[in-house]
Amino acid sequence: MHESAFLLGQVFNGFSVASLFILAALGLALSFGLMRVINMAHGEMLMLGGYLAYMTLQIVPGPLGILVAMPVAFVGAGIVGGFLEFAVIHRLSARPLDTLLATWGVSLVLQQAARNMFGAIGVEVTAPTWLNHTVSIHSGFLSGLDLPDTRIFILIVAAIVLGLIAALLNKTRLGLYVRAVNQDRPTAAAMGVNARLIDLAVFALGTGVAGLAGVILALLGPVTPTVGQSYIVPAFLVVILGGLGSLVGTTIASLIIGLFTALIEIFVDVSVAQVLLLVFVILFIQIRPQGVITVRTRALEG
Amino acid sequence: MTFQKKYIFAAAAILFGALAPFIINPYELSLLGRFLALSILAMGIMLTWGEAGILSLGQGVFFGLGGYALAMHLKLEGLNLANGDMPDFMVWSGVSALPGFWYPFANPYFSLACVVIVPGAFAAAFSWLVFRRRVGGVYFALITQALALAFSTLLISQQAYTGGFNGLTDYSTMFGIDITTEYAARYIYWITFLFVVAVYFFLRWLLASRYGVMLRATRDGENRVRFLGHDPVPYKVVAFGIAGALAGIGGALFTLHAGVVSPALVGVVPSIEMVVWVAVGGRNILWGAIAGTLLVNFAKDQISSAFPSLWLYGLGALFILAVSFLPAGIAGLFRPGSGEERVMRRILSRRKLSTAE
Amino acid sequence: MNAIPAPILMMENVTVDFDGFKALTDVSLNLTPGDLRILIGPNGAGKSTLCDTIIGRVRPTSGKIIFKDQVITNLPEQEIVRRGICRKFQTPGVLPTLTVFENLLVAGRKNRAWYRSFTTKTPPAETARAEEILTQIGLEDRRNIIAADLAHGEKQWLEIGMVVATDADLLLLDEPTAGMGPTDTQRTAQLILSLLGRHAVLVIDHDMSFVEALNGYVTVLHQGQILAEGTVAEIRADAQVTAVYLGRAEDAEPAHA
């Protein structure tokens, strides 16, 4: 394998990891922008998506099962997320730090529930055979570069999800309301926008995307009660880097973190890479505390 | 609670604490000792979270720094360094000579100083880097959580220097005295108890000082304080630094009681559990932080063996219920209708999100 | 022509641009020491942005702000306060869990170094001054209750008291009568008038009865630009002002109720 192919392979891996982060962090970022609360049980929405995929594949086996599982997981996680917003987060939304702790409690309960229902050891979602190939390049300076179909598939899913959400936010009436509440909640409410409903809808949408991400994760790893925990800390870092609730910010931040991790792992092992990532984030906020995308408004935080 | 009752309760608690070695059996004493060590850390959380409004999900890091600073000394005690002796785990990790940064820890006084200074200074420096850029609130909580993850990962991966996943264990003497005897255990308990009392009165004084007022002012309205001409950053950094140092002291004492310090105590999950002790006890009341720590840990000790899965549901429910319905904690129950409970409710409900309601 | 004292604050051609939206365009304004200035204008005219710009919360895109002959345009917020400008915010910015008296003490600390705070003793001069202000704002009987328990009007007065306690030479008061009834409004006007001489005061408001009670020199801001300046009577007579501000404000009133 050429050095150039290896390097390009790592860049591709960076994009592939970044696309996972996008899917995992998008919902967090959207509801954080809107309500300033972080849902610590967001990782458990990924887990839920994974288990829903597992159950769907029991009913719809075969090559297209995974395509059925994605909408199922989206809707299922969205409903659970909506309930969570209604039952816990909305009640506490004036106290962001307490919301954080309460949702951590929710995540413990959900993990234990999954353990009791499906067993601690986890379940298996087998990738369909049409994803079991690689795109290989055999000649030229990139010879030896192998791009697994699964990872290409993930990139495509992330791109489609991003595109749909962008269209939803920019082209629809719901999106208009979301942007209105995002910019100036009291005024939007005064203009007759039901801010309460918008919160609920966006939160459910965000958790739905997390459920979808859970299906994707199931293609790469096991579905266990704690699967969400391994993705949640990087997702939080994406939110910190991304800036308030911005789609573009979340995407760029995911790419920064994905590429940073993939490229630094050429030189150091994964454990050290994790530490360096935190150092990078701390340094980053020295330069841009407001995240990659700043919306300069008059509504500075009181 | 009336004025007199309050003092009778306080005197009884102190008396019981001081005489505990003669009242309860050695095993119960060892539990009480280690939970009291944890309560020193909890008082630090009360200072940052309750009084300064800074939620840290990474207190385990400072706890670990204190614990490891002491444990490094304990591992070196009794070794002949001039002879090329090394702690056992270094040998099987393929290290050929004791790493340089371990040497100073052979001195017990250096080690004890590090127990306080290293976590305190690191906490202060870390929080300064974040607060100076006016990053706070939820962001700070998430960054400290990432810190807890990074720190435990680093400890585990640098096995040759830290003992890795196993941590540091199997120590026997300090200052040449056998610390594993029942007799020594009593003294370690008393030292712990003294620290708890001393830290309690120190924090009482601190919170009553002008600094305490400024800290609460910063929590109430950071921008208001800034536009009154004060720089809020140092107040927050000092609070976080003190909390870090207290966590370090707690970690060192815990290490003495438990006989082991390991990454299992410093990661994401233990760090966030520490917050629930204070949430249950009362985030604005010092004795609440101590009571909450003791209550949750004794409950965990009893319940988790008999009903392990129940414990996890219970812990989750505890998080949800404590912050939703009991923002001033159990201690707040003793002051219904006045004081902290009411104040907490007020400031907590200050920021209503939806004006449409 | 009378000799005009040197201005304490000069804003020179200040422009503030929020991603293409010009909140302030080329605003120039001079304030006299110890004097009163009233800033009025319809919602969104840029009144609060003007205050924000003076105290460093918003940085001007272009232009200069000079205070006591020194440029303060890019100083940190707390440094601007230390030079002698203090502001009351639109929504009361009292510290809710502190007592009324503690609020005043926090505001009135002379030595603001953090490392000087590790003491339980307050300098007697600061205590005395706080007591004095407490009387001035009429909250003597509320001394030891927490600020969160004050009535809305009382919070406004407390915050004015805090601003006064900093001993700033220039006080910016953003809508000090918001949410007040007529009696309290008149009382607030009296309070503000009692501050003049010792402090220069810039008041933002749009309650005309309050503006008349203050009876100071008025600047009208409209769409980020200065529309007119003059006495209350002159402004009342200004047809342009009536058209853009008074008329429209009444039309717009129900929408903001």
Add this chain to the structure above:
Amino acid sequence: MAMKKFGTAAALLAATMLSSVTVAHADGTVKVGVLQSLSGTMAISEVPLEDAELLAIDQINASGGLLGKQIVPVEEDGASDPSTFAQKATKLIEEDGVVTVFGGWTSSSRKAMLPVFQRFHNLLWYPVQFEGNECSPNIMYSGAQPNQQALPALTWAEQKGYKSYFLLGSDYVYPRTANLILKKHIAHDGMTLAGEEYVPLGGTDFSSIIAEIQQSKPDIIINTLNGDSNVSFFKQMAAAGMTPDKLPVMSFSIAEPEAKAMGPSLLAGSFTSWNYFESLPGPTNAAFVAAYKAKFGADSVVDDPMVHGYADVYVWAAAVKKAGTFAPLKVRDAAVELAAQDTPLGGVGFAANQSMYQTGYIGELQPDGQFKIVWTSPGLIQPVPYDPLTFPGKVCKIPH
């Protein structure tokens, strides 16, 4: 409202009281401790191990007990946390007065318990394969030493003709130490090291490591990943077109339960090294497997650590009989003098260094989730806690 809050606190306290009621003493009983993680990350492995230990105790009780007494197991939860293990070990010995303890899984739990057992002169039976380099008179190590699991795997691989080795592990003590030993032997035997990589415990992203494997083209991967990371690794390898049948993988932490959970299809053709497989022949093993399945369901599976835990109880019982007492140190001295015992593992026993001598097996995973034994060590392997090549001059000598 306030009453309601009190109710919560009271319920909590009541639960605390209730569970502290301990098992009543009777003259005809003797207590042993069973200390495993029932909660936390390790519960997944340790709960079945505890089941196996309790099964052995039940069986001994059912056949009349020991020295005329019924064995009462006292169960405690180590909660996957070393300091809790130390605390609970203290409790079992001090409060409950157990005569011995079966338990531990991670080396960290064993390390934390070691000083406790030494201080109280009690005895711990530790059933899991580990990195060696420890030698305590108060611990019986029945799990494999590195020379009983890792080195046999290397021997087998060299016999198969593999020359280039890629070492991949979770970033903690066992993989790092095992690989340290393997590297010495790889160099000593004139083989090449293609690469060495670690991921944090629970790590799920292997894209960079797979790229490195593709670049370095090893003959075989020696895999010391732990738990869930295995699933991620094998899935991502399969996605990159490198299934175990194309690039062999030798794993040290995958046994029957893991294979069952991961879906054998993913792993089929990969190899593992253990001292026990469920598929081992012999009546003792057949009886054990049958008893286990009868109790925990026909689709349950057993693995090496579980069987070591089960065997530990039987060896302990034999030693108690030989010593004629429950006194921990007398039982220990009797245990190392016992002849080989017939266990599901085959005939095994404890050497003078208190580790178990046993046979090494290499298994190849079959589509049905069971392992086909493809290699058996020539005879019993004596345990060597300190690998002479890696740690020259270190020996384990325990005076009895």
